[in-house]
Amino acid sequence: MIGTVFRSEDVSVEDRFDHWRELISRTHAPSDMTSDYAADFWAHQRLLELGPVTIWPASFRPARFRRSARMVRQSDPELYHVTLLLDGGLGVDHAGQIDMHSQSDLYVVDTSRPYDVRSQDDQNRGIITGVGVEFPKVLLPVSPDRVQELLGMRLSGREGTGALLANFLTALNRESQSLQPSEAPRLGTVVLDLVSAWLAQVLDSEASLPPETRQQVMGRKIQTFIQQNLHDPDLTPPAIAAAHHISLSYLHRIFRQEARGETIAAQIRRLRMEAVRCDLADPAQRTTAIHTIAARWGIPRVSDLTRSFRAAYGLSPKEYRLQVLVGARNEAAEGAAPAIP
Template structure:
């Protein structure tokens, strides 16, 4: 399916800014967009519809966007716009709050209230780039007064719930071209659940989340924990359950709707990391058993059998298929 991409580079130079102005108004309601360099303006917009939600990936030169009270009265799509800044800077003011976003920051704004934003790129970072999640207000199981506490507030996505949401949004965009028909609705629901959990967490109302949203967030936290601890040979369902203060039985119930168990997920991810390292020229001199040990495999023979069962060849064969021979045979296995 993939992103539907619109790029001003395909338009005559004199039409580019006017097109952008209209496109922004169609997405978030009528907006006054201005630029100090209208003649040199360039921008691109990728759109991915996810059933109840929509993701837009934007890249553009410096501009200012304002939605006045008059424009709000004229038309209001009643959406929240959750922005993940990817490049440049973005100054945002709404509801008597102001913030300056830098790459990696998340922030929320509402189409139902006046706002003012200024985006800028830089000589080293290029144009401003942002990923924007459009969320219909009616779909959020949170009172507007709760979500509105976070308007124009910059929240770093380095860790915690914010990191989970940011990682999810980026991965959805990255994998968009591989999505099959019908995946949109399912992904949209997952995305709405994670966005709701993020907002509730930062508004200190996480205990009021519906059960399915709490379970979705818990699963994402578990996934992130597994990926960060693959190198630990002791990583196991009991360890994961204890770390998240749940029973092993509940852990397995959370994975029941997936195509793999907890243990199989751990093994698959470890094997994927090993396969990538074995094909990495920078690690060509590392013995196979060392690569395996780096990702939690303590038994070289068991690793070799598991690798062959999944990849159809021994680890050493996989390495030789992807890399030229290493002098001295250090990487053989």
């Protein structure tokens, strides 16, 4: 696992808020934190250190974070902080911008400027849940003058590159238990590329990004598109290139670098076989016809499925389903057998 975890229930009730406030002050830009629920505070937070990028998924009872001009003068790590709000509501007062933020919104804060972030009054009895991202400002290949235009503003994480960033951050949190420290630097680079592309898109200045950043983000868009369209039998390299307004040769070039040698057709076939195998092993779908499962994953002819499935797993779909069923029955029988004295 990458990073550390804080759970307020691991700390005595009277010390929970102070303990969490101290943790925040050690890992983020110093701010003054208060809460109407300090006497009975609750918070869960994970800290993921991905090279120079820090990700901190958190859920907590309503609190207020104020960073004054004096605090900025005393200590400025010169970071940008991006927040994806997943649940609850926050009001943000920053750099002359006052805005209200709710589920699936994103906003940017500059630690070199004062800010005031607090729960919206009409939602102060709920739990605030979000994912924060912090990184040095010098690593962002977007002009600081342009970023300044967006500080504190309510931005969407529901569409375009914003949705791509939001999905990656939530997936990163979900899979953090299985991630290895050796993966941290590369994941941090991916996060920076997505943040850069998202801000450039919002500012309509994607041309200012380095070519490698644009290419990596396009690769992730393509991967997401493939996952979402496996059901379409017309999911082919020309269709994918057309959907992303790029040439077929550029698509193949991106894929060679991003997919580590696997061709587009091979990846689509592999993902479909994995999806079919999962459905065949699902007890709830044991009466679903194999041709129905095949069609569900964009394979209109069972003969095509049989050939690809056997090549991937050494069995036909029918043989695999029977093998799983027999194995499940044997396990159930062994579990029900009386113990031998």
